[in-house]
Each structure stands twice: as C-alpha cells, then as structure tokens.
Amino acid sequence: MSTPTAVQNETSMRRSHDERRLPWYHLVFTGLAGLVVAIAGLAILDAFSIAAAIVVGFLLHLLFGWSYSLLREGPRWATERLMTLLVIGAFAVAMFPLTSLLWEVASRGMTRVLAAKPDPFAFWTSDMSGIIGGADAGGVFHAAVGTLLITLWASIISIPIGLFTAIFLVEYADQGWKKTLGTGVTFLVDVMTGIPSIVAGLFGLSLFITLMPDDSVRMGIMGAVALSLLMIPTVVRNSEEMLRLVPMDLREAAYALGVPKWLTIVKVVLRTAIAGLSTGITLAIARVIGETAPLLLTVGMVTSVNWNMFDGRMATLPTFINQQYRAGSANCMSDTVTNPISQEVYACSIATNIDRAWAAAFTLIVIVMVLNIIARLISHYFSPKLSR
Amino acid sequence: MSTADIESESPAPPPASMSTSGRRLGDSVFSYLSIGSGLLIFLTLAAVAVFLSTESLPAIIASQEFAGTADFSLIEYTLPLVFGTVLASAIALLIAIPISIGIALFISHFAPRRLSSTLGYLIDLLAAVPSVVYGLWGGIWLVPKLEPLYGLLNTYLGWIPLFAGEPTAPMRNLASASVVLAVMVLPIITAVSREVFLQTPRLQEEAALALGATRWETIRTVVLPFGRSGIVAASMLGLGRALGETMAVLMILAPGATFSLHILEVGRHNSIAANIASKSAEASGVDMSLLIFTGLVLFVLTFLINAIARWIVARSGPKS
Numbered sequence: 211m212s213t214p215t216a217v218q219n220e221t222s223m224r225r226s227h228d229e230r231r232l233p234w235y236h237l238v239f240t241g242l243a244g245l246v247v248a249i250a251g252l253a254i255l256d257a258f259s260i261a262a263a264i265v266v267g268f269l270l271h272l273l274f275g276w277s278y279s280l281l282r283e284g285p286r287w288a289t290e291r292l293m294t295l296l297v298i299g300a301f302a303v304a305m306f307p308l309t310s311l312l313w314e315v316a317s318r319g320m321t322r323v324l325a326a327k328p329d330p331f332a333f334w335t336s337d338m339s340g341i342i343g344g345a346d347a348g349g350v351f352h353a354a355v356g357t358l359l360i361t362l363w364a365s366i367i368s369i370p371i372g373l374f375t376a377i378f379l380v381e382y383a384d385q386g387w388k389k390t391l392g393t394g395v396t397f398l399v400d401v402m403t404g405i406p407s408i409v410a411g412l413f414g415l416s417l418f419i420t421l422m423p424d425d426s427v428r429m430g431i432m433g434a435v436a437l438s439l440l441m442i443p444t445v446v447r448n449s450e451e452m453l454r455l456v457p458m459d460l461r462e463a464a465y466a467l468g469v470p471k472w473l474t475i476v477k478v479v480l481r482t483a484i485a486g487l488s489t490g491i492t493l494a495i496a497r498v499i500g501e502t503a504p505l506l507l508t509v510g511m512v513t514s515v516n517w518n519m520f521d522g523r524m525a526t527l528p529t530f531i532n533q534q535y536r537a538g539s540a541n542c543m544s545d546t547v548t549n550p551i552s553q554e555v556y557a558c559s560i561a562t563n564i565d566r567a568w569a570a571a572f573t574l575i576v577i578v579m580v581l582n583i584i585a586r587l588i589s590h591y592f593s594p595k596l597s598r
Numbered sequence: 599m600s601t602a603d604i605e606s607e608s609p610a611p612p613p614a615s616m617s618t619s620g621r622r623l624g625d626s627v628f629s630y631l632s633i634g635s636g637l638l639i640f641l642t643l644a645a646v647a648v649f650l651s652t653e654s655l656p657a658i659i660a661s662q663e664f665a666g667t668a669d670f671s672l673i674e675y676t677l678p679l680v681f682g683t684v685l686a687s688a689i690a691l692l693i694a695i696p697i698s699i700g701i702a703l704f705i706s707h708f709a710p711r712r713l714s715s716t717l718g719y720l721i722d723l724l725a726a727v728p729s730v731v732y733g734l735w736g737g738i739w740l741v742p743k744l745e746p747l748y749g750l751l752n753t754y755l756g757w758i759p760l761f762a763g764e765p766t767a768p769m770r771n772l773a774s775a776s777v778v779l780a781v782m783v784l785p786i787i788t789a790v791s792r793e794v795f796l797q798t799p800r801l802q803e804e805a806a807l808a809l810g811a812t813r814w815e816t817i818r819t820v821v822l823p824f825g826r827s828g829i830v831a832a833s834m835l836g837l838g839r840a841l842g843e844t845m846a847v848l849m850i851l852a853p854g855a856t857f858s859l860h861i862l863e864v865g866r867h868n869s870i871a872a873n874i875a876s877k878s879a880e881a882s883g884v885d886m887s888l889l890i891f892t893g894l895v896l897f898v899l900t901f902l903i904n905a906i907a908r909w910i911v912a913r914s915g916p917k918s
Contacts, residue, residue: 261743286812293814297708300700301717304788307781308724311735374635382632395636398643404835404904405646405897406842407729408871412893413646415878416653425882439642446639472628500728503844503871507878528730528845535734535849564738571731582726 232282237271237291240278244271268299312575319572322565333569338513338525343547344540344563345556350570352515353530356430357574360509360526361499363434363519364441369491371438372445375399379446380453381475402443410439411504418508428510430519433526436504441494448490452483485592489585496581500574502528527574534567646897654891660884676892678855682867683896686772686847687840689861690779695833697780698787705788706795707817718792725785733849736778737770741850744777745769748862763860770852772861775869778846783836790835794828795821827910834907838900844871870896 248267252258272295280288326333326349336349375395383392414436418427456479464474480487510523511533542558549556559565661672701721705714748769751761765771798821806816822829853868853876860866870892881889 286815290812290814293817294708297700297704300697301704303697304701304721304724304781304784307735307740308720308727310739311727311731314735314739315731371635371638374632375639378632378636382629383636388633391633391636395639398639400908401643401901401904402639404838404842404900406844406871406900408842408844408874409646409650409893409897409900411878412874412890413649416649416890417645419653419886420649425886439646442639442642470622470625472622472624475628496726500730502728502730503875506844506875510879528728531730531734532845532849535737567734571734574728575731578726578728582723 231287232279236278236282237275237295240274241267241271244268244274271295272299315568315571315575318565318568319570319575322569323572333566334573337515340549340552340554341513341556342549344542344558344560345547345549346559346562346565347556348566350527350530350566350573352512353525353527353570354573355515355517356509356524356526357499357528357577359517359519360430360433360437360505360524361495363431364437364498365491365495367434367438368441368445368494372442372494373449373487375442375446376449376453377475377479379450381471381479399443399446402439403447405439406503407440407501408503408507410436411507413439414504414508428508428523429521430509430516430524432508433505433524434519436508437498437501440501440504441498444494444497445491448494449483449487452486452490453479455486456482485588488592489589492581492585492588496578496585499581500528500578502532505529506532527570527577531567531570531574534563534570537563539563650890650894650897654887654894656884657887657891672888672891675888676870676895678857679868679870679873679892680895680899681857682772682855683841683869683871683899685859685861685867686776686779686851686869687837689773689776690783690840691833691837693777693780694783694787694836695829698784698832698836699791699829701784701788702792702795703817703821706792707813707821718789721785721788724781725789729782729843729845730849732778732782733845736774736846737849740778741769741774744774748773752862759859760861763858763863765862766864769862769864770850771864772851772867775847775851776861778850779840779843782843782846783840786839787832787836790832791825791829794825794832798824827913831907831910834903834910838904838907841900841903842871842896844869844875848872848875 245263245267248270249258249263252262252266272292275295276288276292279291283291323333324330326336326347333349334354335351336347337352338348339352341348378388379392379395383389383395414432417435418429418432419425460478460482461474464478465471469477505526506529509526509529511529512523512525516522516524539560540558540562542560545558546555547558548554657672705717705721709717745767748765748771752763752765755761802820802824803816806820807813811819847869848871851868851872852865853872854865855868856866858866874889874893878886878889
C-alpha cells in the first residue's frame, strides 16, 4: 500500500524541482537586472554609451537569465531559455542595420531633398551641369532619367525572353529532346542567377568593345544589356513558379473546347497567372534598378541629361551616389562659389557632395520601396484564390 | 502589357512545321518563340564565356608565365586579389551564418505564427536595399562606429593573427567591408535555411515534443539534423553572393595588394570585383584585358561555389 504513494510523492517532488516552468515575465526582471548592472559597470569604468550598455546588458541578461532558470527550472529549461534569448538576439542584430540604414538615409537624404534651393524638389528637377566645387545646388534629374531609361530597356530585353523561357519550361519541355533542353535551361538559369554583377558589366563592356573596336565606348544600351543578364534569370524563376501554379484542369478544359495551344497559353494560362507574373516582374525590376557595378563599367558618367540610349554616356542614380561619395568633402575658400562661365553664384558647403549622395540614395530607396510595395499590393489584391 | 512586348520584340521564325498534323500557324510560331528563348539562354551564357575569354587573351599572352616576354606577371597580379576576395567573404560568412540560422529558427519555430510572414518580409527588405546604399551607409556611418570595437579587439586580442597589426583611423579595413558584406548576405542565408527548417517533417517534431523534449531539444535533435545540408547550401549561396559583391568593398575598403592576415590594418587587401570597378574607367588595351581576366577568374570561382551549393540541395533536398 505504501509503495504507490511513495512513487507518487517522488514524482510530484521531481516535478516541483526539475520540470516546473515559470511564466515568461520572470525573464523581464533578469533582463532589467542585466541592464542596470551593465549601465552601472560601464559608468564606473567611464566607458558609458547606449550601444555598449545594450550589448553588455544583453550578454549579462543571457548569464542572469540562464542562472536564474537553472536554479528555478532545471538545466533543460535553462538551455531552452538561453537559446530563445540567443535566437531573439539574432533577429534584433539583423534589425539593427536595417533600421539604422533606413533612418540615416531618410533623415539625411530627406533633409537635403527638402532643403533644395530655389524651390522644394528642385533636387529632383535639376541636374549637375554648371555645378562646380562646393556649390550647394544641383540635383539628380539627369541620373533619374538615365536610371529609368536603362531599366526600361533592360526590361524590354529581359521580360519577353524571360517570360517565353518560362513558358517553354512549363508548357513545352515535357518530353523527348525538349525535356533535355529544359533541364539544361533550368541549370543555366541557375548559373545565371549566380553571375556576379561586375561580371555582367564586364560582359556588356567586352561585347561592345569587340563589336565596335573602341575601348572607350560607353552608352546606355550597354548598361541595359548588362542589366538584362542579371534580370532574365529572376524573371524566368518568378514566372516559372507562377505558371506552374495554374491548375492543369484549366488547360485541359481549354483543349477540350478545341482551343489551340498558343491561345490556351495566352488566354488561359497567362491570364490566370497575370497577378503573380506582374509581381515577379516588378520585383525583378526593383532588384535591377539598384544595380551599380555593371553601370559603373558600361555607361560612364555625365552631368546633364542624355535621352539617347545609343549615343554617349549616361548618368544613373547608383553611379551618381558612388561618384558623389568618392568626391568626398568639397573645398570652400569663401561662403560662395561663382561659376566662371555662367557667373552664377552658389552658396558653398563642405558637405555638399556627401549630402547629394544621401539625397540620391533616398531617391533610389524610395523608388525601390515603391516598386516592392506595388509588387506586394498586386499579389495581395489580384492573385487568384488558387495560389493559397 | 507583356503580350504587346512579346509580339513586337521577338523576330518571327519561319513557320516550317505548319503542315504537320494540321497545326495552326499561331501554334508553331509560339512554340518556336519559346524554344528560341530557351536556346537564347544557352547562347547568352556561351557568349559570356566566349567574350570574357577572348578579351582576356591579350593579358594571358602578354604575361611572363606563359610567354616569358612581358614585364608583368598575371599570377602575381591576380592571386592577392583572389586572397582578398576569399578572406573578406569568409569573414562575412563567419559573422552571417550563426545570425542567419538564429533568425531562420526565430521565424520558423519561435515567433508566433501570425507574425512569422511579417518578420520574414522585414528580413527580405534587407535584400531589397541597393548595394550602393549599403556602401554609403557603411563608409560614412558604420566605419566610425566600429572604431572603438577594433581598438578593443586589437588591444586585448592582438595575439590572434587576425586582430594583430596596427589599425589606423579611418578604419577602411577588410573587417569593416566584411561586416557590411555579412549584412548583405544575411537575407539569402536566412531565406534558404528558413525554407528548409519549415520543411522538417511535422510528425518527427511532434514526436519529439510528445516525448517531453523542450523546443530547443526538438530543434537540436530533429530540425537541425534535417536541415544540415540546407544550411550548408544556403551558406554556399551566400558565399557566391559575397564573392561577387562590388560596391560594399569598393566604397569601404582602402585598397592594397598583400597576403596579410591582419584584417584590421588599412590598405592591405582588395577584392577582384572592387578592383575591376575602380580601374575599368581608365583602363584600355592590355590593362583592360587584365581586368577582364580577373573577372573571368571570379566568374569561374562563383560558378563552382554555386554549382556545389545546387548539387548539395539537389542531392539531399526533400523529395516532396
């Protein structure tokens, strides 16, 4: 009679010692303790800064939380606590550069854009012609035009090729030699995805150097060709995924009604997948619009607007950011600079180049984010129910 | 809008097989167009290989290892660049892999279900930021912030070769470039490993939980062993990206050409991509083909890394 009670007692005792879990808010206290000790310790060592306090506080929290949990909950749960904290810490570490970067770009860039003279948004409507030294003026109109033109041409080249390749992979590569070709194409698209952007730039450059034997040839279309090398695989990948989501029933229903294959693809498959396709293509554009390295090699840099893709150098937003960043601080002899040719007088600012780089980065990020939001909105509102 | 592009863009091939089994004209045109696009992919990659090789030929011919005539050595020029590229990427991966696995686990197993897609989107935002903006942020904002940390590392851990040497401000050194590279490869590694973790057989996880395992024990005994090859593949993909990344290195690193292991010292290293980007504007003739040769080396390097990664994914990926 006494044995079962003894066993029962033992189990309940073990529970109370080893397996009892505490509510999560117990860790808030150890966290606060860690932070307080960190701040106090750093203050004593005379090395206080908010960043250091947070880092040291987190590390101390790992230690305190773990020992506290070890005492109250046992070693297994202590490990669990430690790992949970570490994993949350990893996420926080990744969020730090994102928030800091977006904040820096928004605050520094927006200030410059809004402070532009003579009127707000002059930064977006003026170019760099006639801007010398530390003149606190100028804008990115020429670079924005270049970026949009080059991206447009890259899209004109990449979207048909990418879309047709995806159609080939999904609709035609089902048997025989076409299947073999399809496997090869899938592999090569994988290879293309991994091409470093600078190599794409070198390809654009060496292609045109070979075609027109002039080492210094630079024009917009070279950049567009280089960018499409990076864009095609993204378009193929995204579109292929979307086309595969279209149910077989729809195609078979169309065939049963006697609709030819190409009309089935155009009117049924593409029509059904149009939301997903637009999302994928928008994301591909967003990815390519911020590419810098290929353009650095292929389109050069100018200070005024060039609308012609086939003649002369072009400015783009990414290369403009790089150029202004490299230019660094400007020299200011007096409060103003005067353009010797046009006799225009500008205010002088040492930080003008860096300011313009931040403002251009702000412009670029706004474009990229708007494209991303558009892509998400399309997929959210227009995607057919079957994609769930 | 895309259909209009398609019809105007591609040249119509001859409708040769019109007569076969009563197919319509549109059908054969369409099938030719899509097969043609597939073949075009082949052609494009062949063209990349051919143009890079032919354009780098003058440098190979002029190099003394191969011809014994010219006064420069291709290998002496390329090897320090390869070393710098690989070192920067390796350090970036050392930083990025543990953090990425942590984030992937956080999103797939720790965060509340309703939040996980939003958190994943936040990480994807990191991938959407253009690399030139990373360079700007890293060069102006991050580098001064890292200086005290480097001072500490150099003073107290200077006996480790990596942290030895004499760092001088501004710290435009390899370590700073690697930190920014790590941020840039985070989203890729996270995305791939998250996918793999989510594919862990549900029954195995539930079995582990039913046996009384804690969440971490479940992850250690079920999720991580299942996802191991996925993690390796994800890291290789990240490595491929880090090797080819130009702007972060170009805008942060003060270039040099040595085999130094001292990542805190300024002006010791350079990467292939950054070297091409900084020199291509003025280069012509043999100088240009020298740069194109280093580009070819980079292409082959990333191709191999990516091929191994894909092979690992294909070999051990889930058979769903």
